[in-house]
Amino acid sequence: xxxxxxxxxxxxxxxxxxxxxxxxxxxxxxxxxxxxxxxxxxxxxxxxxxxxxxxxxxxxxxxxxxxxxxxxxxxxxxxxxxxxxxxxxxxxxxxxxxxxxxxxxxxxxxxxxxxxxxxxxxxxxxxxxxxxxxxxxxxxxxxxxxxxxxxxxxxxxxxxxxxxxxxxxxxxxxxxxxxxxxxxxxxxxxxxxxxxxxxxxxxxxxxxxxxxxxxxxxxxxxxxxxxxxxxxxxxxxxxxxxxxxxxxxxxxxxxxxxxxxxxxxxxxxxxxxxxxxxxxxxxxxxxxxxxxxxxxxxxxxxxxxxxxxxxxxxxxxxxxxxxxxxxxxxxxxxxxxxxxxxxxxxxxxxxxxxxxxxxxxxxxxxxxxxxxxxxxxxxxxxxxxxxxxxxxxxxxxxxxxxxxxxxxxxxxxxxxxxxxxxxxxxxxxxxxxxxxxxxxxxxxxxxxxxxxxxxxxxxxxxx
Numbered sequence: 263x264x265x266x267x268x269x270x271x272x273x274x275x276x277x278x279x280x281x282x283x284x285x286x287x288x289x290x291x292x293x294x295x296x297x298x299x300x301x302x303x304x305x306x307x308x309x310x311x312x313x314x315x316x317x318x319x320x321x322x323x324x325x326x327x328x329x330x331x332x333x334x335x336x337x338x339x340x341x342x343x344x345x346x347x348x349x350x351x352x353x354x355x356x357x358x359x360x361x362x363x364x365x366x367x368x369x370x371x372x373x374x375x376x377x378x379x380x381x382x383x384x385x386x387x388x389x390x391x392x393x394x395x396x397x398x399x400x401x402x403x404x405x406x407x408x409x410x411x412x413x414x415x416x417x418x419x420x421x422x423x424x425x426x427x428x429x430x431x432x433x434x435x436x437x438x439x440x441x442x443x444x445x446x447x448x449x450x451x452x453x454x455x456x457x458x459x460x461x462x463x464x465x466x467x468x469x470x471x472x473x474x475x476x477x478x479x480x481x482x483x484x485x486x487x488x489x490x491x492x493x494x495x496x497x498x499x500x501x502x503x504x505x506x507x508x509x510x511x512x513x514x515x516x517x518x519x520x521x522x523x524x525x526x527x528x529x530x531x532x533x534x535x536x537x538x539x540x541x542x543x544x545x546x547x548x549x550x551x552x553x554x555x556x557x558x559x560x561x562x563x564x565x566x567x568x569x570x571x572x573x574x575x576x577x578x579x580x581x582x583x584x585x586x587x588x589x590x591x592x593x594x595x596x597x598x599x600x601x602x603x604x605x606x607x608x609x610x611x612x613x614x615x616x617x618x619x620x621x622x623x624x625x626x627x628x629x630x631x632x633x634x635x636x637x638x639x640x641x642x643x644x645x646x647x648x649x650x651x652x653x654x655x656x657x658x659x660x661x662x663x664x665x666x667x668x669x670x671x672x673x674x675x676x677x678x679x680x681x682x683x684x685x686x687x688x689x690x691x692x693x694x695x696x697x698x699x700x701x702x703x704x705x706x707x708x709x710x711x712x713x714x715x716x717x718x719x720x721x722x723x724x725x
Contacts, residue, residue: 266298274317302334376429406462411479418462511614606700692721
């Protein structure tokens, strides 16, 4: 098991897609589960689309997710780790040339129209091609049998010679992919199901080089949730880029947990799993054949579960860091006040980008009142009377705790033959301008008696 070698081979041609992150994760998990080696290889031969910022994004995203690689380029371009490099395809041209010459010398490649073609072995015969109006040579071969570790036995036909070097002298994906995997001693190729169509070409190339193919495992695609529309997740879909979650200050361990469950099952009903537990349980037989569906609500809920477990001080520190990263005014002059507010927000927050709006009314008395909420609240019962009763009773209330505030409002309600809820909606509207937030008694206590009274009077003067 210690001889397992897997690789993740992204191209620095765009932002880091959630599907790429899931592929990297499954490779990393399998390497860690088996005690093997996780290789990062950069497929940077597309000179027109490669960008340094996208390369940095690959390094940063993998590091943020905790997916450390054993071999590959060091972040920042400072050398490499591992003995099978170079690990960037743009630096491996001499290796590709040597392997091309091997095929040419063995009669398994030939030149045509300026390109280099891989020659399939089999019974060759001429057929008449109506489209081209000429005879062409076809090869009759046995099917390529792929013993996929996830999908089982797969048979595919590969009966046409194919290009391995273009007429401009550049090698194609299939060729460099196989050469890299051979020279890096890759034992297991774990990649998306959309690459299954390439595998028959790759197997033929392995045969041409006289090398045993690695084990293949094609993981299911990630489809959009029904409300997002049909098809698989693309880079244009909201929530499809890892950078979005970094900017929203998601917890990386929550994202890793969610991605692991997109196509893999631990064998029980657990959804929240520590990374160490996922490593212990992960194996290829547990990966599903059916496509996974990306559900942003489930991901947000997963992040919420992890946020709930944060110690209050740690949650407040993360919230403060988010405020500062967004250039938002952070009322940290009274850090104890800020931390108290964050303790109220923590049970309700799914992601850090929700915190500013959720807590805004704590940091300013000049907040807007939602007119739709106001119309709804003021249209039920006799809210003006309830507001006046609260204003009259407030000076005598004990604001030392949520419990004393709640008891005081219940006493007021009982005297009017009403319930606590009869005061709650209009009180919340007055002190927050909306109808959501922590418990009304907590808001009263944190704001204090003077600010609470001023807000109740402000609403009274406007109705």
